[in-house]
Amino acid sequence: MTNEEIYLQNLAKIDPKLWRIKRKLLDTGVNADIIPTIIETIAGVYTDTAWGDIVITMENGIITYVIGKSQRRLDIDVAGKIEYNNITTSFE
Numbered sequence: 001m002t003n004e005e006i007y008l009q010n011l012a013k014i015d016p017k018l019w020r021i022k023r024k025l026l027d028t029g030v031n032a033d034i035i036p037t038i039i040e041t042i043a044g045v046y047t048d049t050a051w052g053d054i055v056i057t058m059e060n061g062i063i064t065y066v067i068g069k070s071q072r073r074l075d076i077d078v079a080g081k082i083e084y085n086n087i088t089t090s091f092e
Contacts, residue, residue: 034063041068049073 001009012019025032038056045052048070057065 034066037066041066044068045070 045068052070
């Protein structure tokens with residue numbers, strides 16, 4: 001058994017979620033260096049508004065941008081109605 005096989009076997013026992021990530025990286029050949037940036041971007045949107053988009057841009061096999069866009073959810077009808085927890089209030 002190789003050192004890598006022993007490592008993966010132990011990782012699967014110690015931290016199955018981390019093993020799953022490692023296994024996917026090995027199976028797909030995706031560079032692990034991108035993972036911390038994606039996690040940081042997700043965390044940034046989550047701690048800001050917890051609403052938004054994460055956009056990963058790839059050009060010719062190169063990740064060029066990981067962009068987090070926070071959004072504020074309003075749920076305000078332009079006609080003057082607001083819905084909150086399935087309760088509609090009108091300001092007419």
